[in-house]
Amino acid sequence: MEEDPTFDPDLIHSIFKTVWTRMALERERNEAADAMDNEAGPANVTSKKNRPTSANANALKLSCELLRLFITEAVQRAAAIAEAEGMTKVEATHLERILPQLLLDF
Known part of the structure; x- marks a missing residue:
């Protein structure tokens, strides 16, 4: 695995x-x-x-994992917005549009 x-x-x-x-x-x-x-x-x-x-080491590992999950979710949401607009490339404006709700969700 x-x-x-x-x-x-x-x-x-x-x-x-x-x-x-x-x-x-x-x-x-x-x-x-x-x-x-x-x-x-x-x-x-x-x-x-x-x-x-x-x-401590466990707190750092957990922080790394939370940061990884946060960024993964941000990219996936921004990609969904870009795809809905018919674009093949994620731009900064897509990230700006998803950030308010993403921050509320996390």
Whole structure:
């Protein structure tokens, strides 16, 4: 039995780390702005939001599979729209038309 091709877990992990880093920087900027608004300032307490974010191997595998399914469904829906219009090629406009409902379905 042949497995469906999927995304590389290391690639997905790198993407997640990039997003987590950006979110942490944005959170720090917001906290610094809030601290300037408050005279007392924030307490030096280790909170959950200050801990590094990570994902285990099973979570990465699941994320890869969900992403694969999402993209497969998007391509199939866009292809159906293109075929209904009598086209043999899927264009960006076809994807734009299916995305709102696809996002609601997922």
